[in-house]
Amino acid sequence: MLNPEMHLDMNGKPGSTRDGLGKALLELGEKDPNMWVLTADVAESTRVHWFAEKFPKRFVQVGIAEQNMASVASGIASTGKTALISAFGAFNPGRNFDQIRVSICYNDAKVIVHASHTGITVGPDGASHQILEDLALMRALPNMVVLVPADTEEAKKALIAAHAQKSPAYIRTGREKLTVFTTDKTPFEIGKANVLRDGNDVAIFACGVEVYQSLKAAEMLEKEGISAAVVNVHTLKPIDRETIVKYSKKCGLAVSVEEHQINGGLGSAVAEVVAEDGCTPLKRHGIYDTFAESGEAVELMRKYKLDAQGICETVKEAISYYKAKK
Structure with missing residues (x-):
């Protein structure tokens, strides 16, 4: 029997966790003038383009340079701001682990690492893009909080919670639209x-x-x-x-x-x-x-x-x- 305190809806409409995070990011941009976002040429795919369109002065497009993205974000965070870096999980943290480890975690910088297109549900993109080792990488890092939201609604809450705390955080999302079964009351x-x-x-x-x-x-x-x-x-x-x-x-x-x-x-x-x-x-x-x-x-x-x-x-x-x- 489902736990009534969780307020679940097993017949919810489909949605993706990347969409949930992107919508929550837009809300945070409205509330927090110190919220910055960086991406590596995949703004629309990771759903941070909504933030970029609304707050272009707080958005940095670094191009296909995930290692640079992590280092720049650490610098931004050192000024008292919160930075979110967003790219496909295969490259973030797959390619920039060194910079996440040293520039972000070693300095305990308030940077949120957002990995989209994770796991086998990225499907046709194949093994090169189906990151299946990211949680092992991130879980081993000192100071890093590791979050894996279950659906669109939970992805929103995960980002808001990560933003509210002081340490670095990793949030894993996906591309596929699947059943949204948690609610705003969960x-x-x-x-x-x-x-x-x-x-x-x-x-x-x-x-x-x-x-x-x-x-x-x-x-x-x-x-x-x-x-x-x-x-x-x-x-x-x-x-x-x-x-x-x-x-x-x-x-x-x-x-x-x-x-x-x-x-x-x-x-x-x-x-x-x-x-x-x-x-x-x-x-x-x-x-x-x-x-x-x-x-x-x-x-x-x-x-x-x-x-x-x-x-x-x-x-x-x-x-x-x-x-x-x-």
Whole structure:
């Protein structure tokens, strides 16, 4: 059963997380005269063009120079302003990790790193653009907050929350328009996971586009007599240790689901928590140490078992495996 305190709408209209961030950025531009935006020749694709059109004097187009973009943003932030740098995840942080690490994180500069076109849902662009390692890169950096919003509405809240705090932040968004199932009443707090659905047999910890798919998978599992809790871990860093431990112990089995390599991302973050606490077995589900191929988003989600059906199958396999080991 869905948690009524989360105010979800499972029949919402489709929308993209990049659109949500772009709209929230426009609102921040109105409220904060010290908000600056930089991009690397992809303003429209990452949806920061709305800000550029409204506030051209606070917008910097650096061209295809992601490393320069990060360094310039750090300089802007050093004057007391907030800077957001926006590009495809394959290049931001894929290409400018050094500058994010040294210029931004080492200086604890208030720069928000926005990566659009992430994961396999970027589809036909293929393996070169399907960044699947970004969360591992960003999660390891000191001072960096890491946010993975689940839909358009949550992307808005993620940016507003990142802007309100003082440290660097990384926000991961996507291009594909998917179901917007959270609402303006759904809570969002950095470092606080949202329990969207309660359950007793297995706890599914998901982030990004996999949250909705996990909720649909839980519906399928319920029909087979399996009670699955679904937890939206929108903040990978700082991770909500309390909720992860609580639901792992309650259910006795945890499954992490992410549109990312299983190494270094959400699965690793949850594994660190449950290993240090010693509370429960964990099945990590995502991309299994491989590059994905080109195709439409829905086709790739099915192929890599990251749609609701695939998650349902993975959970049942995990339950059978760990039962056999007892």
